[in-house]
Amino acid sequence: MVEDRRLSVLRAIVEDYVATHEPVGSRSLVERHSLGVSPATIRNDMAALEEEGLIAQPHTSAGRVPTDQGYRVFVDRLSQVKPLSGAEKRAISSFLDGAVDLDDVMQRSVRLLAQLTRQVAVIQYPSLTRSTVRHIELVLLGANRVLLVLIADTGRVEQRVVDTGAPMTEDLLGRLRSRILDRALGQPLVDVAERVSDVAEGFEPDERPAVRAVLASLIETVVERHEERVMLAGTANLAAFGDDFNGRVRPVLEALEEQMVLLRLLGESRSTDTLTVRIGHENEVEGLTSTSVVTVGYGRGDEVVAQLGVVGPTRMDYPGTMGSVRAVARYVGRILTEQG
Amino acid sequence: MVEDRRLSVLRAIVEDYVATHEPVGSRSLVERHSLGVSPATIRNDMAALEEEGLIAQPHTSAGRVPTDQGYRVFVDRLSQVKPLSGAEKRAISSFLDGAVDLDDVMQRSVRLLAQLTRQVAVIQYPSLTRSTVRHIELVLLGANRVLLVLIADTGRVEQRVVDTGAPMTEDLLGRLRSRILDRALGQPLVDVAERVSDVAEGFEPDERPAVRAVLASLIETVVERHEERVMLAGTANLAAFGDDFNGRVRPVLEALEEQMVLLRLLGESRSTDTLTVRIGHENEVEGLTSTSVVTVGYGRGDEVVAQLGVVGPTRMDYPGTMGSVRAVARYVGRILTEQG
DNA sequence: ACTTGGCACTCGTCCGACGGGAGTGCCAGC
DNA sequence: GCTGGCACTCCCGTCGGACGAGTGCCAAGT
Numbered sequence: 001m002v003e004d005r006r007l008s009v010l011r012a013i014v015e016d017y018v019a020t021h022e023p024v025g026s027r028s029l030v031e032r033h034s035l036g037v038s039p040a041t042i043r044n045d046m047a048a049l050e051e052e053g054l055i056a057q058p059h060t061s062a063g064r065v066p067t068d069q070g071y072r073v074f075v076d077r078l079s080q081v082k083p084l085s086g087a088e089k090r091a092i093s094s095f096l097d098g099a100v101d102l103d104d105v106m107q108r109s110v111r112l113l114a115q116l117t118r119q120v121a122v123i124q125y126p127s128l129t130r131s132t133v134r135h136i137e138l139v140l141l142g143a144n145r146v147l148l149v150l151i152a153d154t155g156r157v158e159q160r161v162v163d164t165g166a167p168m169t170e171d172l173l174g175r176l177r178s179r180i181l182d183r184a185l186g187q188p189l190v191d192v193a194e195r196v197s198d199v200a201e202g203f204e205p206d207e208r209p210a211v212r213a214v215l216a217s218l219i220e221t222v223v224e225r226h227e228e229r230v231m232l233a234g235t236a237n238l239a240a241f242g243d244d245f246n247g248r249v250r251p252v253l254e255a256l257e258e259q260m261v262l263l264r265l266l267g268e269s270r271s272t273d274t275l276t277v278r279i280g281h282e283n284e285v286e287g288l289t290s291t292s293v294v295t296v297g298y299g300r301g302d303e304v305v306a307q308l309g310v311v312g313p314t315r316m317d318y319p320g321t322m323g324s325v326r327a328v329a330r331y332v333g334r335i336l337t338e339q340g
Numbered sequence: 341m342v343e344d345r346r347l348s349v350l351r352a353i354v355e356d357y358v359a360t361h362e363p364v365g366s367r368s369l370v371e372r373h374s375l376g377v378s379p380a381t382i383r384n385d386m387a388a389l390e391e392e393g394l395i396a397q398p399h400t401s402a403g404r405v406p407t408d409q410g411y412r413v414f415v416d417r418l419s420q421v422k423p424l425s426g427a428e429k430r431a432i433s434s435f436l437d438g439a440v441d442l443d444d445v446m447q448r449s450v451r452l453l454a455q456l457t458r459q460v461a462v463i464q465y466p467s468l469t470r471s472t473v474r475h476i477e478l479v480l481l482g483a484n485r486v487l488l489v490l491i492a493d494t495g496r497v498e499q500r501v502v503d504t505g506a507p508m509t510e511d512l513l514g515r516l517r518s519r520i521l522d523r524a525l526g527q528p529l530v531d532v533a534e535r536v537s538d539v540a541e542g543f544e545p546d547e548r549p550a551v552r553a554v555l556a557s558l559i560e561t562v563v564e565r566h567e568e569r570v571m572l573a574g575t576a577n578l579a580a581f582g583d584d585f586n587g588r589v590r591p592v593l594e595a596l597e598e599q600m601v602l603l604r605l606l607g608e609s610r611s612t613d614t615l616t617v618r619i620g621h622e623n624e625v626e627g628l629t630s631t632s633v634v635t636v637g638y639g640r641g642d643e644v645v646a647q648l649g650v651v652g653p654t655r656m657d658y659p660g661t662m663g664s665v666r667a668v669a670r671y672v673g674r675i676l677t678e679q680g
Numbered sequence: 681a682c683t684t685g686g687c688a689c690t691c692g693t694c695c696g697a698c699g700g701g702a703g704t705g706c707c708a709g710c
Numbered sequence: 711g712c713t714g715g716c717a718c719t720c721c722c723g724t725c726g727g728a729c730g731a732g733t734g735c736c737a738a739g740t
Contacts, residue, residue, distance in 0.1 A: 023703090025703050026704080027703075038712070039713090039714095040712075040713055040714070041713070043703090044705095046704090047704090059720065060703090060704075060719060060721090061702075061718080061719050061720050061721080062703065062720080062721070063703065100500050101501050102499075134477040134479060135477075135487075139475040147474075147475070147495075149477070151479055154697095155501065156499070159441055159442075159497050161495065215682085234597075238593070239588060249579045249589070257573065257574075293446075342681095345708090368732080377683070377684090380683075380684055384683085387733090397733085399691060399692065400690060401689080401690050401731075401732050402691075402732070402733090459722080486728095
């Protein structure tokens with residue numbers, strides 16, 4: 001009973017603080033919410049909440065501000081994901097339809113998400129590891145140079161230039177291509193390395209060096225070089241809530257420029273529809289300890305192929321943000337399914 | 341004679357202001373530079389320079405600050421490009437060597453440039469229009485779906501998914517591919533549209549709809565959709581000189597997120613080694629009127645295939661920035677030449 | 681025709697003091 | 711367990727004065 005009201009007070013504090021960006025006091029709280037009790041009572045509750053570490057005051061005798069833990073409780077127990085309005089849904093589908101290729105889908109999605117949430121949006125390209133080989137193409141660029149193009153069934157295309165070290169001919173390349181395709185076509189990328197490992201043995205000894213160089217590059221592409229790409233949008237929105245971050249915008253921008261950081265940030269939901277929220281110091285990434293990150297996996301059906309999400313100030317509209325992230329993830333998943 | 345000293349004063353003002361970010365007064369000027377005259381004389385010169393619109397004072401009785409026009413004169417007549425130090429040159433080549441594909445070259449270059457100049461760096465992918473077709477690949481993705489991959493001799497790869505509208509088979513696709521390659525291989529991209537325009541006529545009437553869809557997409561790829569890509573790095577550096585911009589960092593970040601804006605920004609040098617400097621209001625792009633942009637073309641030999649450059653505050657170190665931009669452009673050009 | 685030192689004047693900036701206001705904690709009473 | 715009252719704390723905006731950097735102008739010197 002009393003416990004319930006305390007949580008209501010916490011909810012009210014979070015909501016007001018998110019709306020106004022100013023420490024909220026007991027008086028304004030009772031005015032804006034019909035809590036049915038007096039400011040003095042609220043003060044007692046606040047003292048208790050502060051004791052529990054859920055709120056804090058920036059200065060003696062200023063209003064209260066939620067702590068990271070306070071937001072945590074709010075997200076876990078006091079809020080629910082806010083579904084998008086009809087207009088927003090329509091905006092999403094009209095914006096995402098008409099994407100011509102994977103790059104385009106990624107770009108449109110991430111921009112859209114940034115716009116919907118007015119925060120920084122991040123999207124990860126569909127992982128190679130879960131997909132299968134749709135095609136592998138080898139193109140002779142020069143005597144010692146081959147372009148390797150790998151096309152996955154998710155529509156993703158990987159390319160790299162291979163320096164063969166030894167002479168390569170159109171004829172040899174053609175035979176190599178069909179051998180590789182024999183072994184790899186339709187196979188999951190994770191299995192490709194193993195399946196092509198002995199291909200070199202089918203060639204003449206003097207052909208093997210060049211063949212091996214190509215195979216090594218292929219294996220590197222599918223295995224070692226996970227190099228999951230990420231795309232970013234909405235960094236301009238950082239400027240708007242610049243003051244919120246203790247250490248200014250700089251470290252945040254720096255962190256966001258590092259692909260590795262972004263990848264760690266996106267985490268690893270293993271099922272779609274499970275939103276992950278990391279608040280403030282829960283992000284172990286340096287520079288982002290005063291931001292919150294909301295991510296979710298997306299994919300075909302319930303197979304997760306990658307993640308997307310947003311980065312914003314800890315004082316963000318969690319229900320709304322979570323709604324937008326989830327909605328965009330669903331649409332992207334649907335589009336991938338249709339196109340695949 | 342007197343005219344000469346005035347220009348020296350302007351140069352000194354620019355240099356000091358760039359170094360300190362503070363309005364520079366007559367007294368400190370004679371202290372830091374050996375001009376051989378008294379502050380009073382400098383004041384007279386300053387009055388004249390202000391008359392000409394080359395410098396201005398933020399407030400009555402504060403020091404002077406260069407105007408956009410002042411910087412213009414400085415760049416055109418008072419400075420020369422500063423060559424990089426040996427250490428910097430070594431850093432460039434060690435950083436750019438080992439790039440595995442075009443994406444990698446672009447990414448490394450733009451990051452390097454951002455780091456060298458401590459500003460925002462922009463690089464444009466090599467234009468398709470000036471290059472020739474190295475290979476065109478068609479892959480059947482589904483009954484009505486074909487993946488079109490176009491590989492240019494600059495190493496650039498364009499891909500798109502084509503919805504054929506009518507059924508497509510492996511056999512038909514194979515015939516189409518060899519027809520297209522017959523016509524287009526080795527040809528300049530600009531000529532491809534014309535050369536493949538009548539390919540459909542060689543097919544059976546019932547095959548033509550699907551064939552036409554693929555051809556249309558190909559033509560779109562090489563002609564209509566110039567979609568020159570750009571890559572950005574160093575936006576974190578914006579935070580450092582945040583105060584410099586009248587309207588804060590926000591509009592700058594917004595402008596930089598727009599690909600179209602960036603493309604316009606990069607302009608069109610038609611020869612390598614000709615640096616373009618646009619200062620403050622000379623940039624007609626909204627949001628960037630208080631920044632300066634230094635760009636240059638890069639390419640193989642003296643054939644320009646794209647542009648790169650940096651965006652920074654008008655009070656930037658022009659000689660140094662120009663040196664870095666030119667150096668990186670040369671290295672990128674060299675790498676493209678070697679790889680091509 | 682330039683240069684120079686002197687001088688009065690203008691402003692922006694940096695305190696320190698002051699008052700208002702918002703908010704708190706505590707207590708006594710219901 | 712709630713409430714009203716009250717004293718207290720502390721942030722913040724305002725004001726005024728001292729300070730200093732820098733200017734413009736003028737009269738004199740070279």
